[in-house]
Amino acid sequence: MTGFGKSEIAIDGRRMRVEIKTVNHRFLDINIRQPRFMMFLEEDARKFLKQSLSRGRVEVFINYSSERLDAKKVIADMPLLHAYLNAAREICAKTGVADDLTVSQLMRLPDAVTYEDENSDQDALRELLFTNLEAALRELSAAREKEGAQLKKDIDARLDMILSYVETIAGKEHVIVEEYKKKLQDRIEDILDGAEVDEQKLAQEVAFYADRCNITEELVRLKSHVKQMKASGEETTPQGRNMDFIVQELNREFNTIGSKTQDGEILKMVIAGKGEVEKIREQIQNIE
CATH class of the missing domain: 3.30.230.40 (Imidazole glycerol phosphate dehydratase; domain 1)
Known part of the structure; x- marks a missing residue:
C-alpha cells in the first residue's frame, strides 16, 4: 500500500x-x-x-x-606534514631561500589535514x-489507513456488483437445460426429416447434459468467496495475500460457468463479473 x-x-x-x-x-x-x-x-x-x-x-x-561543538574532528596527517617540512628544508639548503613556513600554512597544504564528523556516541x-x-x-x-478505507469502499461496491451478476445467472440456471433440450430436439427432427423422435433417448441425453452443465456449485462458491472477501476487509491484520487467493478463486468460478453454457445472457454476466474481479485484483495490490 x-x-x-x-x-x-x-x-x-x-x-x-x-x-x-x-x-x-x-x-x-x-x-x-x-x-x-x-x-x-x-x-x-x-x-x-x-x-x-x-x-x-x-x-x-x-x-x-x-x-x-564536538561535531567535527580535525585529523592531521603527521607523516605527510613531516614530508612537507623535510622538502622545505631541502629547498632552503639548496637554494638559500629562507624557510617561512608557519603552522597555518602547513594546514593549508593539500591533504595535510582532513575533517570528519564526530559521531562516536x-x-x-x-x-x-x-x-x-x-x-x-x-x-x-x-x-495508509485513510487510503485503505477508500479501497475498502470501492472493493465492497464491486463485490456487491458481482453478487448481482450471480443472482442474475442463478435466475437463468434452469433455462440452460430447457434451451439445450429445444435445440437438441430441433436438430434431431431436422436429421430424421419428420420421423418420430425417441423421447426416452432424448430425455437421457438431456439428463446427461443437465448434470454436466449444472452450475449450482459454482454459484454457491461465488457467494462464499464474496463473503470471505468482505470478511477479510474487516480484519485488522494484513490480508493482501489472502485476498489475492480469493480473487483467483472468483475468477476460476466464473470461467467454469462460462465453459458450461452458451446462453448469451449468462455469458454476458460472466464477462461483466470477470471484469469486476480484475478491477478488484488491481486494487488489492495496494493492500498489505
Missing part, C-alpha cells in the same frame, strides 16, 4: 530527519539510505520496521546533522533514530 511518513527531531544538538515511503510490492522489500557512520544500526532498523510492515517496497531516507544515535522511526511510522500508518 502506498503511503508516506516523516519525522524530524533534535536531541542535545543532534538533528535527524527520517522519511518513509511505501509503494506496492508482492513482498516486503526494505531499502535504507543513511550516512555511512550509521551502518551499525541498519539491521536493528530493519527488524523494527518489520514489526509494523509486512508487504510493499519500503524506502527509508535518513539525514543527520549536528550543531554540537552510538547510544545517542540509536535513541535519535528509533524515536524518529516510531514517529514516521505513525504518520505512515495514518496515511
